[in-house]
Amino acid sequence: MKSHINIQDLNAFYGDHQALRNITVEIPQKQVTAIIGPSGCGKSTLLKCFNRLIDLTEGTRVTGKIIFDGIDVLSSSVDITDVRKKMGLLPQKPNPLPMSIYDNVAYGPRIHGIKEKNKLEDIVEKYLKIGGLWEEVKDRLKSPSNKLSIGQQQRLCLARGLAVEPEIILCDEPTSALDPVSSQHIEEQLLKLKNDYTIVIVTHNIHQAMRLADYVIHLYLGEMVEHGPANEVFENPKEERTRAYINGTILSDLKIDKEINLKGNVCPYNFVYAKQALHELSKGKILKLVVDDPLAVTEVPRGMEADGHGVLSVKQINKTDWEIVIRKQE
Amino acid sequence: MDKRLEERLFKILMIVSLGIVVGSLFMVIAVIIWNGAPSLSISMMTQTPKGGYYLGKEGGILNAIMGSLYLAFGSVILALIISLPAALSLQKDYIGKTRLAYYIRLSLDVLWGTPSIVYGAFGFIVMLYFGMRASLMGGIIVLTILQLPIMIRSMEEVIKLVPYELKEASYTLGATRFETTSGVVIRQALPGIFTAVILAFGRGIGDAASVLFTAGYTDSLPRSLFDPVASLPLAVFFQLGTPFPEVQQRAYASALILLIIVLTLSIVSRYLSRKFTKNIIR
Numbered sequence: 001m002k003s004h005i006n007i008q009d010l011n012a013f014y015g016d017h018q019a020l021r022n023i024t025v026e027i028p029q030k031q032v033t034a035i036i037g038p039s040g041c042g043k044s045t046l047l048k049c050f051n052r053l054i055d056l057t058e059g060t061r062v063t064g065k066i067i068f069d070g071i072d073v074l075s076s077s078v079d080i081t082d083v084r085k086k087m088g089l090l091p092q093k094p095n096p097l098p099m100s101i102y103d104n105v106a107y108g109p110r111i112h113g114i115k116e117k118n119k120l121e122d123i124v125e126k127y128l129k130i131g132g133l134w135e136e137v138k139d140r141l142k143s144p145s146n147k148l149s150i151g152q153q154q155r156l157c158l159a160r161g162l163a164v165e166p167e168i169i170l171c172d173e174p175t176s177a178l179d180p181v182s183s184q185h186i187e188e189q190l191l192k193l194k195n196d197y198t199i200v201i202v203t204h205n206i207h208q209a210m211r212l213a214d215y216v217i218h219l220y221l222g223e224m225v226e227h228g229p230a231n232e233v234f235e236n237p238k239e240e241r242t243r244a245y246i247n248g249t250i251l252s253d254l255k256i257d258k259e260i261n262l263k264g265n266v267c268p269y270n271f272v273y274a275k276q277a278l279h280e281l282s283k284g285k286i287l288k289l290v291v292d293d294p295l296a297v298t299e300v301p302r303g304m305e306a307d308g309h310g311v312l313s314v315k316q317i318n319k320t321d322w323e324i325v326i327r328k329q330e
Numbered sequence: 331m332d333k334r335l336e337e338r339l340f341k342i343l344m345i346v347s348l349g350i351v352v353g354s355l356f357m358v359i360a361v362i363i364w365n366g367a368p369s370l371s372i373s374m375m376t377q378t379p380k381g382g383y384y385l386g387k388e389g390g391i392l393n394a395i396m397g398s399l400y401l402a403f404g405s406v407i408l409a410l411i412i413s414l415p416a417a418l419s420l421q422k423d424y425i426g427k428t429r430l431a432y433y434i435r436l437s438l439d440v441l442w443g444t445p446s447i448v449y450g451a452f453g454f455i456v457m458l459y460f461g462m463r464a465s466l467m468g469g470i471i472v473l474t475i476l477q478l479p480i481m482i483r484s485m486e487e488v489i490k491l492v493p494y495e496l497k498e499a500s501y502t503l504g505a506t507r508f509e510t511t512s513g514v515v516i517r518q519a520l521p522g523i524f525t526a527v528i529l530a531f532g533r534g535i536g537d538a539a540s541v542l543f544t545a546g547y548t549d550s551l552p553r554s555l556f557d558p559v560a561s562l563p564l565a566v567f568f569q570l571g572t573p574f575p576e577v578q579q580r581a582y583a584s585a586l587i588l589l590i591i592v593l594t595l596s597i598v599s600r601y602l603s604r605k606f607t608k609n610i611i612r
Contacts, residue, residue: 051502058427085504095495098518098609107513108503144609157499164503 004029004168004198005050010064012045012054019045021222023064027215032190032199034213034230036206038245042222043202044092047170049073050200051087052080069167085112088161090171090186094153096145097160101128101137104145104156108164123163131159132189151182158189169193171201175208179298180314180322187212206246207313210234218242256325257285263321267295271303274326278309281328289324290317297322362589366582374583379549384568386576391584394565396551398588400466401561402535405473409481409530412474414523417485418511423497435483442479447539449476454543466552466559469545476540477530484529488522489515496611518610521603528599532592538563562588 003026012020019042027033035043048054049062052073066073073083085108097104105124114120124141128134133155137148145156154174161169171190175183190199190212203209209216209230216233218225218241226239237243260277262270274289281287291300301311301324310327317323377390416434418424425431453472462468492515500510516523538561546558547568562584569581 053498053502056423056498056501081504081506084502087502089502091495091499093495095493095499096611097496097499097514098611100609107500108505111503111505111509111513146609146611160499161503 001031002029003027004068005200006065006067008065008067010046010049010066011062012042012049013061014057015059019222020049023224025217025224025227027198027200029198030195031214032194032201032212033215033217034209035200035202035217035219036204036209036245037219037225039204041219043204043219044172046219047089047172047200047202050168050170051084051089053084053089055080085164086166087168087170088158088164088166090154090158090161090169090174092173093177094150094157096148096153096156099145100142101145101148101156102141104160105163108160112164127159127163128156130162130189130193131155132185133159149182151178151185154178154182154186155189158186162193166197168198168200171199171203173202173204175203175205180301180316181294181297183208184316207315218245220245255286256288257281259288259290261290262296263290263292265291265296266293267299268303270296271300274300274304274324275307278304278326278328283328285328286312287326287328289326291322291324292320297324300324301326359589362582362585365579366584366586369576369579370583370586374580375587378551383549384572384577386574391560391562391565391580391587393549393551393560394562394584395587395591397466397545397548397559398535398562398591400552400559401469401473401541401545402531404466404470405477405534406527406531408470408474409477409534410527413478413481413485413526413530414516416478417482417489418515420482420486421489421511421515423507423511435486438479438483441475442483445539446476446537447542450540450543453540457544462556464544464546464558465556466545467555469541469559469561470555472540472544473534473537476537477534480533481526481530484526485519485523488519488526491522492518493611520606521610524599524603524606528596531595535592536563536588538567562591 005027007023007025007027010020010023011018023046035046037043045054048057050066050068050073054060054062062074064074068083069086071078071083097107099107102124105127106120109120109123114123125134125138128137133152136152145153148156154177169190174190175186178186187208190201193199194214199212201209201212213230215228216230217227218233218239220241226233226237226242228238233242234246237246258277258281260273262273265273270289270291270293274287277289278287289300291297297314301314304311304326309329312325312327314322314324371390374390375395376392377388378393379391380387380389383389420426420431420434449472453468453475457463457468496514496518497510500514505513541561542564545561547560547564548558549560552559565584566581566588569577569584572578
């Protein structure tokens with residue numbers, strides 16, 4: 001395993017609060033590394049140290065070393081725009097720029113000196129294809145990026161980040177604002193990209209980490225609890241805290257109390273049937289639904305959450321079917 | 331208090347205040363049209379005052395129309411050139427969080443509240459010191475100073491509203507502070523910047539006190555930047571000051587022209603700003 005980013009003794013502070021403590025770890029090249037851990041454990045902070053986005057927050061201080069391409073990113077003599085160019089960031093919430101779809105992708109190459117129109121056109125086409133958005137937008141490249149759906153916006157952000165030809169893609173909970181179908185799109189693109197890029201993904205979704213990661217770093221309250229190849233960490237964690245975290249959020253250990261098949265029902269009928277089924281269960285019990293209506297995949301979980309129930313997972317089980325797991329609340 | 335009574339009282343209060351706002355605007359417009367429209371004529375807008383114009387004889391106020399346009403556009407352009415960089419530098423990416431920025435904002439707020447006759451008197455003293463006489467140039471400079479606080483503060487407010495995520499997106503692509511500001515911040519804030527310019531234009535073209543000493547008044551059109559120049563607010567003032575009813579009528583007609591210029595500009599700018607808004611991220 002060849003390492004791409006080498007982190008040595010990294011400490012990060014927000015004012016007096018220490019967000020990261022003595023992190024020493026290597027990020028493997030051309031693999032997907034998932035940084036997992038509960039909210040507020042320093043996952044995003046670690047990511048923001050890599051491209052020094054943390055500098056933009058007031059009152060922050062970072063010590064230690066992050067060696068990337070033979071240079072210490074944290075050293076003050078480094079041209080940070082150069083480092084950032086080599087590390088694309090896919091944000092938590094899609095943040096398209098206030099310009100057309102085309103200009104969003106061309107923005108990066110333009111600031112790095114590409115002016116020729118046909119060259120830019122090729123770049124835009126190439127990266128929109130890699131981002132998996134080309135087919136949907138090829139006829140309206142000049143229309144505003146804010147007209148895209150939120151899932152499309154996130155793929156646009158991916159294409160935009162890739163257009164400056166980074167070596168590393170940093171993802172900060174890239175699917176947490178998206179609906180399940182769009183999340184799946186993004187995950188698929190990331191899996192395709194891992195042969196060419198080093199990918200670091202911060203996620204609080206352990207299933208996502210399992211699906212994507214080759215290597216896992218578990219953070220807890222700013223400390224690195226465990227790191228290692230994904231299969232080892234997930235199947236046989238060395239640390240009790242990692243085991244507890246994985247088991248706490250893992251579903252395979254959950255007892256499904258009732259399972260109903262709503263295939264062939266469209267929205268909102270499947271929602272109504274699901275509600276009826278849930279009604280018969282007592283509080284805290286788990287219901288598993290199988291649906292095949294694409295609308296239901298977003299609307300049923302949304303409706304359930306609006307009713308105060310907990311949606312534990314939404315995942316695709318085969319080409320047409322999705323599984324939704326709900327915990328009854330109230 | 332009874333909830334429903336509260337609700338009803340508040341509703342009445344809203345209707346009354348809205349009525350006052352809309353009503354006063356309509357009354358101003360109505361009075362000016364009522365009094366001014368009968369004396370408004372093509373010749374008024376195409377001729378400069380002939381001999382005895384202020385006694386009710388031949389001529390028009392082309393001198394004041396052109397003078398006001400020169401003054402307003404000149405000062406708005408100058409103020410924009412100064413304001414945009416100033417407002418951008420007040421972002422927190424630049425000096426926004428420093429003590430200096432605090433004092434700059436304080437000075438601008440005080441300047442904003444300063445009566446325009448003070449600017450006029452100040453300009454007049456400075457011009458006397460340099461041995462200049464009232465001129466288009468003097469008027470433009472004083473109007474620029476008058477407009478600066480309005481423009482900078484209103485621009486700063488809209489620039490502050492640019493979501494941080496947009497700047498972050500630009501920075502993560504390897505953009506510098508300048509590239510981020512010019513490529514993203516200005517684009518996102520453009521409609522607001524436009525509004526700030528129109529606000530300043532309105533203040534500039536409508537102000538009489540600051541140009542009274544600095545731009546002077548003349549019956550002819552200016553041939554250079556160093557000639558004195560007439561302006562519409564002063565034309566209204568002088569005509570209204572005469573004892574002749576027909577000249578006073580012309581004062582209303584002049585006010586109507588001023589009103590039409592300002593209204594046209596606001597409407598055009600609204601239309602343009604809507605065109606700019608289509609790419610804005612909400």
